[in-house]
Amino acid sequence: MNPRILAATTGRILRQLRHDRRTVALLVVVPAALLTVVYYMYADQPTPPGQPAQFDRIALVLLGFFPFIIMFLVTSIAMLRERTSGTLERLLTTPLGKLDLLFGYGIAFGLAAVVQAAIAAAVAYWLFDLDTAGSSGLVILIAAVNAVLAVALGLFCSAFARTEFQAVQFMPVVVAPQLLLCGLFVPRNEMAGWLQTVSDVLPLSYSVEALQEVGSSAEPTATMWRDLAIVGGATVLALVLAAATLRRRSG
Amino acid sequence: MQDAIALRDLVVDRGGRRVLSGINATVPCGTVTGLLGPSGSGKTTLLRALVGVQVVTAGTVTVLGHPAGAPQLRRRVGYLTQAPSVYADLTVRENARYFAALQGRGSAQADQAVTDVGLRAAAGQLVATLSGGQRSRASLACALVGDPELLVLDEPTVGQDPVLRAELWARFHAMAAAGTTLLISSHVMDEAARCDRLLLIREGRLIANDTPAAVRAATGVDDLEEAFLRMIQATEAGTAGQEAS
Numbered sequence: 268m269n270p271r272i273l274a275a276t277t278g279r280i281l282r283q284l285r286h287d288r289r290t291v292a293l294l295v296v297v298p299a300a301l302l303t304v305v306y307y308m309y310a311d312q313p314t315p316p317g318q319p320a321q322f323d324r325i326a327l328v329l330l331g332f333f334p335f336i337i338m339f340l341v342t343s344i345a346m347l348r349e350r351t352s353g354t355l356e357r358l359l360t361t362p363l364g365k366l367d368l369l370f371g372y373g374i375a376f377g378l379a380a381v382v383q384a385a386i387a388a389a390v391a392y393w394l395f396d397l398d399t400a401g402s403s404g405l406v407i408l409i410a411a412v413n414a415v416l417a418v419a420l421g422l423f424c425s426a427f428a429r430t431e432f433q434a435v436q437f438m439p440v441v442v443a444p445q446l447l448l449c450g451l452f453v454p455r456n457e458m459a460g461w462l463q464t465v466s467d468v469l470p471l472s473y474s475v476e477a478l479q480e481v482g483s484s485a486e487p488t489a490t491m492w493r494d495l496a497i498v499g500g501a502t503v504l505a506l507v508l509a510a511a512t513l514r515r516r517s518g
Numbered sequence: 519m520q521d522a523i524a525l526r527d528l529v530v531d532r533g534g535r536r537v538l539s540g541i542n543a544t545v546p547c548g549t550v551t552g553l554l555g556p557s558g559s560g561k562t563t564l565l566r567a568l569v570g571v572q573v574v575t576a577g578t579v580t581v582l583g584h585p586a587g588a589p590q591l592r593r594r595v596g597y598l599t600q601a602p603s604v605y606a607d608l609t610v611r612e613n614a615r616y617f618a619a620l621q622g623r624g625s626a627q628a629d630q631a632v633t634d635v636g637l638r639a640a641a642g643q644l645v646a647t648l649s650g651g652q653r654s655r656a657s658l659a660c661a662l663v664g665d666p667e668l669l670v671l672d673e674p675t676v677g678q679d680p681v682l683r684a685e686l687w688a689r690f691h692a693m694a695a696a697g698t699t700l701l702i703s704s705h706v707m708d709e710a711a712r713c714d715r716l717l718l719i720r721e722g723r724l725i726a727n728d729t730p731a732a733v734r735a736a737t738g739v740d741d742l743e744e745a746f747l748r749m750i751q752a753t754e755a756g757t758a759g760q761e762a763s
Contacts, residue, residue: 275619283607286644353603357660360569361620362592515587518532518573 268366276371298333298387306395334380334414342421343434359515380414401481419505426512445471470501522547522699527577537563539722552713553703560722561703569597596666602657606646621664631663651677671702707743
């Protein structure tokens with residue numbers, strides 16, 4: 268890896284994003300709009316005794332989920348474009364290293380996700396009185412780590428798509444099982460044993476648990492840091508797999 | 519004169535089909551060499567092998583003294599793909615500056631490359647809004663920007679008007695005079711006359727490797743297109759003769 272090339276690549280990806288104003292607007296507006304819907308959905312629902320309000324429970328998890336879903340999609344398509352437009356082939360004849368490209372995407376879209384998560388969190392905390400025992404900064408940190416995981420998975424999955432039609436099909440494959448089994452709908456320890464096992468190997472289960480820890484504890488807990496480390500480890504694994512799909516030579 | 523490129527018994531198969539069958543050729547330093555042949559003859563595959571992105575079945579490809587694709591060549595070889603490979607959602611200038619940064623060059627050199635391909639007035643325009651010919655020149659600027667010792671250009675003049683085409687060829691010769699080696703593919707025979715040397719391939723085989731004057735002399739015709747037709751007929755007659763005997 269070369270810091271100068273990495274910085275140039277990160278800057279190039281952010282510049283591409285900046286030229287696409289509609290995408291930027293969607294990135295900023297959609298999570299806030301969806302949070303508004305969720306707020307009014309649960310506005311008249313009674314809070315179960317001894318539990319957090321329904322909106323607090325769900326909004327907290329969604330703050331981690333939005334950057335995951337959106338950055339996965341954005342990255343899959345961006346990387347597929349690199350592959351199909353010939354820019355990837357050209358890049359691989361230059362001094363750019365594979366990790367410069369992969370980390371460039373991770374940093375650029377990770378930064379975009381921080382902005383997105385911060386705006387969504389501001390809406391949730393200030394407009395809708397989201398109540399968490401722990402700090403909102405930790406919520407944004409976990410959302411950002413989720414986003415970088417999504418970028419890594421998107422970089423990897425794009426290798427298995429030939430077209431943009433195929434690339435978007437990976438979204439339900441990668442995202443839906445993690446959303447269903449993360450503990451938002453049914454607590455993980457109340458699921459059938461085999462579903463718990465599947466849930467245990469899905470990285471988002473850990474980021475949801477980390478968010479729930481922030482929701483219930485004033486200080487960051489050891490469980491939260493462990494969960495964050497697991498999500499970080501899954502990100503590194505996905506990046507290594509993505510690097511393995513980047514071949515300088517093809518047939 | 520030292521050779522910039524040396525191909526020895528180069529064989530490439532793609533998708534179960536033999537695309538290049540045993541190419542032997544050398545390209546001297548500081549020349550403009552044309553790679554000519556009909557579409558589907560293997561030109562792009564040969565160029566991809568030179569820049570090290572093509573899996574090679576057999577044979578060796580040596581570029582500037584190193585095996586093609588060696589890490590130390592990535593600063594010394596510039597590659598223009600046939601389809602313009604630039605970012606459509608960046609401006610011409612931003613594209614050139616990015617590829618310049620990859621080669622360790624500054625924005626002044628990037629802007630110079632944009633001027634060199636005649637796109638100074640469109641430098642601030644998004645590539646997506648350019649015409650086809652402008653887009654391929656934007657791509658060319660990104661190949662020139664590192665000031666490479668070897669430039670591998672896949673059909674750089676397609677879709678350019680005659681004035682620009684003449685300007686680009688003048689620039690290629692100026693670069694060769696300054697020591698750069700250029701290998702330029704084309705399927706337009708009238709561009710052959712502008713080259714110092716010619717490689718003619720057909721169906722994955724090299725059928726000529728000489729100067730335009732020598733090709734004319736060998737076939738006894740002045741028109742290079744006609745000369746190539748005769749060479750192809752002669753090769754085919756030769757093959758047919760071998761098969762008959």
